[in-house]
Amino acid sequence: EAEVAQSPRYKITEKSQAVAFWCDPISGHATLYWYRQILGQGPELLVQFQDESVVDDSQLPKDRFSAERLKGVDSTLKIQPAELGDSAMYLCASSLAYRSTKNTEAFFGQGTRLTVV
Amino acid sequence: GNSVTQMEGPVTLSEEAFLTINCTYTATGYPSLFWYVQYPGEGLQLLLKATKADDKGSNKGFEATYRKETTSFHLEKGSVQVSDSAVYFCALRRGNTPLVFGKGTRLSVIA
Numbered sequence: 001e002a003e004v005a006q007s008p009r010y011k012i013t014e015k016s017q018a019v020a021f022w023c024d025p026i027s028g029h030a031t032l033y034w035y036r037q038i039l040g041q042g043p044e045l046l047v048q049f050q051d052e053s054v055v056d057d058s059q060l061p062k063d064r065f066s067a068e069r070l071k072g073v074d075s076t077l078k079i080q081p082a083e084l085g086d087s088a089m090y091l092c093a094s095s096l097a098y099r100s101t102k103n104t105e106a107f108f109g110q111g112t113r114l115t116v117v
Numbered sequence: 118g119n120s121v122t123q124m125e126g127p128v129t130l131s132e133e134a135f136l137t138i139n140c141t142y143t144a145t146g147y148p149s150l151f152w153y154v155q156y157p158g159e160g161l162q163l164l165l166k167a168t169k170a171d172d173k174g175s176n177k178g179f180e181a182t183y184r185k186e187t188t189s190f191h192l193e194k195g196s197v198q199v200s201d202s203a204v205y206f207c208a209l210r211r212g213n214t215p216l217v218f219g220k221g222t223r224l225s226v227i228a
Contacts, residue, residue: 006160033215033216040220040221041221042121042218042219042220042221043161043218044218045215045216048215056215093161093216105149105151105163105166105210105216106210106215106216107163108153108161108162109160110159110160111159111160113158
């Protein structure tokens, strides 16, 4: 069964350092999402891509976070510099189509657990 | 804007007990509704969904009915097992917008 792949699973970094996460969506899925999930809370959207274009990054802290999906397939989320408050689970998800009338669900990867010390 | 409110946990039940986790939503138009489950240290897995009013989603013994009149999508299971212990998230998606999640409800089932 096709899955969303994320790496690394766990990352510990010191504050002020740079950190990057990688996501490979399910093949053929045009829409890719990055969510942040703080412990004990629900996931919150950081950025949404349609193919290689950003369609929503209104909640992305752009002073330190960046995201790209250069070829419209896999994606990288970067934080520089990391802060203590960035400790969270970073989840990547993909779905089949952006302009879908079927309201298709998103499929999630296993996430990257980031700890900033 | 769109939002989801679900009952706060944790919920602790004995094995074979009946489960209800309440979820209500606020949205314009006709969203699709979802329940996702998250096991410890894992990502989210889709449990069930409903795309229009009065639809019933079901999977692995869990059910939820899309009630437009009460804007609700309560999750139920007739007999829970220890393996059902997890965090459950209610979510909605309206058209092209990303999923909007509730805060999650932690379920613990004891033998």
